[in-house]
Amino acid sequence: MKKRLLILLVAGIGLGLKPGPVAAQKPPLTRQQYQQDFDFFWNTIRTNYCYFASKQTDWEQVRARSRPQLDTLSSRRAFVRLLENSLAELYDNHAGLSTNRPDSRRLVPTGTDIWAEFVNGQAVVQAVRPGFGAERSGVRPGMVLTAVNGVDLNDALRPFLPTSQRGSDAAARNFALLQLLAGDHRTPRTWSLLVSGRALTAHPDEAGMALENISYSGRFEARRLGRVGYLKINNSLGDNGLIVPFDSALTALMDTQGLVLDLRETPSGGNTTVARAIMGRFIKAEAPYQRHELTREETQTGVRRIWLEIVAPRGPRYTAPVVVLVGRWTGSMGEGLAIGFDALQRAKVVGTEMARLHGGIYSYSLPHSGIGFNIPVERLSHVNGQPRESFRPPIYVDPKPGAASKAEVADPALEAALQVLRSKR
The missing domain is CATH 3.30.750.44 (Transcription Regulator spoIIAA)
Incomplete structure (x- = not known):
């Protein structure tokens, strides 16, 4: 009997049967x-x-x-x-x-390279993500979108508009616009735009679907800009492994006369452990950086639950002036860091509106x-009660409309940050 069983098993292998994977399959x-x-x-x-x-x-x-x-x-x-x-x-x-x-x-904003909103009925480009297809295809802030993949914008927008609403909401229309422009994971995008009355056709995916596999040379970038230190986080605020190398990089910049912390490439957010670790290097005493509210508890019991999250100092403290740079691809925990530094009165926040993730x-x-x-599930706010999603940098850098010229500053927000630090000397 055992010999017959062995023959059957060998025959099964010869027929290409793979009992392991088959057994692992779940029924529908x-x-x-x-x-x-x-x-x-x-x-x-x-x-x-x-x-x-x-x-x-x-x-x-x-x-x-x-x-x-x-x-x-x-x-x-x-x-x-x-x-x-x-x-x-x-x-x-x-x-x-x-x-x-x-x-x-x-995903918006993680997988996007353009930000647009409706202004006076027109879909106006507010920002483009540096180094990606939108920028490379000539799209600039201030341009007006008129069609997507050959379909008039209003018609192309319709499938993405919410259909179960009690009333109209401009935020719903802007959400649909961002969904439309984000595209899917397999279809190259074509945009028709107007710039100063002239027509422009942009093919942001012409060189390939670069937004599908975004990679970085490292978790962050660190360098010196003269006497100013520069640290840019590359979408790694959810990686606890960032803390030790960030500490080392900041320690190496302790002798600088000012620091720029660039959060403009943090669209996927992160966690509070990393955020508190970063902020802790810049303060001398415990202090609140963010306000939380769990609305579920009020709904269930009628009692509001609100608390402040505290940052504790840690490691050698960086004492020189700090500027935090933000933009449309500063998302979630990146936004939390921005309002945190502002609440702690430890940095000037410079840039544009952020991703406004709720x-x-x-x-x-x-x-x-x-x-x-x-x-x-939790409403998040500045410690002064302002909703995080409505925070606007105190030092606002308005993106320049139209196509960039050689005479323009390559990075207006960074230049504004450096000007702030120069004024502190």
């Missing part, structure tokens, strides 16, 4: 399991999402519209799209899934499909 979800997953998703957001009060979203209507679709679901792929469409009704760039499809929209996010996982999702 049932319709009931999809419905249970969606109910968990919908109820978790209803109970915990902390920005409904500032939205026009009718969350009950989102469930009513999704229910008929759940009755016909037959694949994980279709379920992901249903969840994406539901989250889009919040028009919140800080709410998202842990998975995507090839035709899903890129609140502190919590992560959840659906019970059957295992799909993860993140939503803002």
Whole structure:
């Protein structure tokens, strides 16, 4: 009997059977399991999402519209799209899934290279991300977008507008515009623009889909600009491994007469451990840097829960003047650092509006499909009570409209930062 079993096993190998992977495959979800997953998703957001009060979203209507679709679901792929469409009704760039499809929209701002908003009915470019396709294809702040991939802008925008709203909201229209311009993970983008009345066609993905695999030479860059130190964080505020090399780089710059901390390439945010580690090198006593509010507790009990997060000093203290640079790709924890330095009165914040990502996010996982999702659960504010997403740098650098000329400063925000430090001498 044992010999016969061995022959069968060998025959199985010869036929290319691979029992390991086959055994690891999970059976497809049932319709009931999809419905249970969606109910968990919908109820978790209803109970915990902390920005409904500032939205026009009718969350009950989102469930009513999704229910008929759940009755016909037959694949994980279709379920992901249903969840994406539901989250889009919040028009919140800080709410998202842990998975995507090839035709899903890129993350805003992490996977984007352009920022535009509606001004007097026109879609006006506010900023372009240095070194990426939008900039390389000639797009500059002040230009007006008129079409995307050959489709008139208003028509191209329509699929991305929320459909379950109690009333109109300009923020929802701007959210849809950013989603449209972000593109998906497989389709090259073509934009039609106007600059000083002249037509311009831009192909930001002509050299390849560079936004799909963004890489950096290191966690940060450190150098000297004359007597001023310069430290730029390269989207690594969520990496605790940044702390030790950052400490070493800052210690090497202790003799400088001022420091520029550049947070303009931190779109993915990070964690408070890294942020507090950075701020702790610049203060001499414990102090609050950010205000938290857990709105869920007030909803459930009628009692507000608000607290301040404290930064403690650590390591050798850098005592010279500091400027923090921010922009549209300063996101989440990068924004927290900016308001923190401002609250601590330890740096001047210079630049433009930031990514305006709402609140502190919590992560959840659906019970059957295992799909993860993140939503803002804590409202975050400056210690003075100003919402983090509405913070504007006290020293504002307005992006220059139109195409750059050789006579213009290559980096106006950095030049403004250096001017601030020169005035402190």
